[in-house]
Amino acid sequence: MITYEEAFRRVMLYDKDYGTETVPLLKSNFRILAETIHADRDFPPFNRATKDGIAINFATFENGTSTFKIEATVNAGMPQQELKDANCCIEIMTGAVLPKNADTIIMYEDLDIKDGIATLLSTPKEGQNIHQQGADKLKGAALLEKGVKITPAEIGILASVGKKKVLVAKLPKVVVISTGNELVSVSETPKPHQIRTSNVISLQAALSAEQIIAKHIHISDSKRAITKNVKKALKQNDVLLLSGGVSKGKFDFIPEVMDDLGVEKVFHKVLQRPGKPFWFGIHDKLQTLVFSFPGNPVSTFINYYAYFIPWFKSSVGVGYSDQFVKLDESVANTTGMTLFNLVKTYWKNGSLFVSILKNNGSGDLTSLSEADGFICLPHKETDYEKGELVVFVGTK
């Protein structure tokens, strides 16, 4: 059996660039940008008034003038005007283009305006209240680099350079597959020995947070049904996420079926708890990946975040790094395995602490709702001390 570190390393070897696609601007939100975005003009594109007031030629003030006749008014959205008489001023609104021959703006609060004459109430500074053309970025400058995650801030930038459509990293096509004769659909009333499908519904919801819309297939515990459906799924998808069917039972056909269908096992079973029977493989010809998670709710859930999410992030090109949090009690792990413990997080003095949740084992679905994520504790001869930093994976 391999260690968690080794299993993780092997999964990450199969990260894959699924290419790019073009989507409408608002649909690109939370996707990964696949092109560099350049400024199509200076930012701002002109000398822009940042206050409402008057625009003057500063030299006139320096020469002793502090009252200015208002020659005209310019609003945002008007083409550039010209201050014709340097002894006069132009009334100007925020967002408007600074008129030719003007170089300084005095805001209303520092003015007294009467009968079309503006009188300065304080001493202006040359060039004040103007957002200079190109001050933020010059035309051609890179505004957004390839590989950034698009969020509302980036949407604003994309809009401002006219990207009605955006090139983003294509998402892998994922299907979630439940197996097990004990499972009935959410809308059915289970008989005493049955339960409703929930693991893969949870996975569908988790995938939707990555903007992946995954189909759900349920297959009963028959080798024939599994073979037929998995064969089809391998052709139609980039990734299969399965829940159940990988432990040692007589009816756990997955490893066998995968072998028959040409899916090469990368590993089966990992020195970890929960989720030991995790099976991972690849169809060499189709390049379809198979993450086959143990059927317990906690096992499926934790394996998804421990393996699939880092693999996915690496594949779309955003990268993945460990987050460390502080333990709020000492804890031991001398099991020879990596333990994944569900935890609740809380902030204290700017640090993120975790409390370990006691749960009833890998079947305890309800404990997942109480947790904010889990910590990874490798085997260690000495205790993990209170306050020690451990790796945390968030699931909320």
Add this chain to the structure above:
Amino acid sequence: MITYEEAFRRVMLYDKDYGTETVPLLKSNFRILAETIHADRDFPPFNRATKDGIAINFATFENGTSTFKIEATVNAGMPQQELKDANCCIEIMTGAVLPKNADTIIMYEDLDIKDGIATLLSTPKEGQNIHQQGADKLKGAALLEKGVKITPAEIGILASVGKKKVLVAKLPKVVVISTGNELVSVSETPKPHQIRTSNVISLQAALSAEQIIAKHIHISDSKRAITKNVKKALKQNDVLLLSGGVSKGKFDFIPEVMDDLGVEKVFHKVLQRPGKPFWFGIHDKLQTLVFSFPGNPVSTFINYYAYFIPWFKSSVGVGYSDQFVKLDESVANTTGMTLFNLVKTYWKNGSLFVSILKNNGSGDLTSLSEADGFICLPHKETDYEKGELVVFVGTK
């Protein structure tokens, strides 16, 4: 002019319960649950095998027997079977119902099976490898409380109790409105004095993260057009988010129009930077709220997260609390105003630190992409020290 704290307090006075609505299970992801979810049966609903192996009657082992003839095999999904002869065993798969008369499961790894006879290789513990009926939750127990945010973990629980449709908090109907003659649409090529609309597109993207699909209306700087469109928008929505049109310029009609249309000003202008000209009001009869943000990109963005988001969270019933982070350099604010500084966050020894971003002022759209959020610095006579805790608002 009122302080930021006072402005915040006043906005929060207008939080409002918009009622509830029923949505399909997967659509409830990231919404707020509006009903208490009870266990419709015990969790788990039966004594469930957690390992593959054999089920025995422990008393037989205690009486000295360690070889058991296999009487039958039970798989997950089969109705409960019975161990007819207590000297025998039943082969059992994970997820199956524990047979009557059996009380202990021994996994394959601890067995030697030959010719239909299983021999124990180690000493079992009574009741082992069984997830006892009701061990997680008893029938009728509350699994999820009203007011929790639904995430993939909760989706799993909702699925398991058969919630094909879920009662969630209804979202306010929001419209984003841009004003300003200088603005052209994203698909247009702006003239030298024009810029493309970006603030409200950014707001649309931010609202979609809250599952709110907001329409966008652009209104030109004419009092008549603003009056006509705002009047209609007030009737059709719960919240109007405006960008631009609230500073002191001659063409900033919003406050005047709002007054004409019966929208009562709660406040106009806040001792904060950026975003000083923020205008907030309510139409008493329609109960429509108006958040009218200054038109600069950074002002609109920060005001949205500083006021709208806490208001929204409080309205849907999830509550809102401040998050504190550590400053990585000392900083002063003796401006008499609250400063909102864009920051980049990073983890160090389990603590979240922020670096203050230098930007070119409230017009610098590109700085928003570099930031992970902003910190709120109230006026303070002494410096904020390196390492001091300050309030942080995340925007990524």
